[in-house]
Amino acid sequence: MKKQRANDSGWRGSPEVWFQAAIEILLESGVDAVKISTLAKRLNISRTSFYWFFADREELLSALVDAWKDKNTGSIITQSEAYADSLAEATLNVFDCWLDDTLFDSRFEFAIRSWSLQSREIQSEVKQADAIRLESLSRMFSRFGFSDLQADVHARTIYLVQIGYISMQTKESLADRMIRIPDYVKTFTGEYPKQNELERFYYRHGYKNNASS
Structure with missing residues (x-):
């Protein structure tokens, strides 16, 4: 998990925000639904912001x-x-x-x-x-x-x-x-x-x- 910069918490979200959304979707719909695009839509954040905190989907799943x-x-x-x-x-x-x-x-x-x-x-x-x-x-x-x-x-x-x-x-x-x-x-x-x-x-x-x- 990448370290968040102090002045970059705004529209990108945070590691915790992305992670919590991933848990919610996993519990609701299973692992196949845990996709970067789905997370971004739920959070109303650009999907490119995901990569500020995680290298890829596999890192999040891990x-x-x-x-x-x-x-x-x-x-x-x-x-x-x-x-x-x-x-x-x-x-x-x-x-x-x-x-x-x-x-x-x-x-x-x-x-x-x-x-x-x-x-x-x-x-x-x-x-x-x-x-x-x-x-x-x-x-x-x-x-x-x-x-x-x-x-x-x-x-x-x-x-x-x-x-x-x-x-x-x-x-x-x-x-x-x-x-x-x-x-x-x-x-x-x-x-x-x-x-x-x-x-x-x-x-x-x-x-x-x-x-x-």
Whole structure:
């Protein structure tokens, strides 16, 4: 990404403006729609201005992949390594990703995985991300005494269920999702979360559990 000159922010836009427009179009219409002419039309900026910030379309597409990895893969790693007193609490930390778009963007995930169906290069990126994410989840289970095989199987159970949610574009209300959370944790870990662990989780996501109040 080219460095923007201090006095050239006006009609050319900025790297962030072009990049944000690219993300929006990717999420709306897929990678084939992420074209310089389409971006310029959306932003009402000359298409030649694009080249002030990016060498070509491929550089922009590479930046999109990097952003996806930094956000979605990075957050799973961070959440799986977050402090927890129990495996149930550690799992709830990971569940934060599925409920907080600032940590993990499911639409971005779907768009990248759809893109991978037509690009071997992106397919390779997705496979690498899957492996990294599964390894981080396996390490989480290993911290709580699971064998390597057990940790791998539990990690796959959590991860593949969520990727299924994304691939099927499953829609649930927050209340429906939250009602299922304790039993998801039990299914994935073998233990229910403690009430205080659940309450902290509910609070983080703005959910009021009337049954426990």
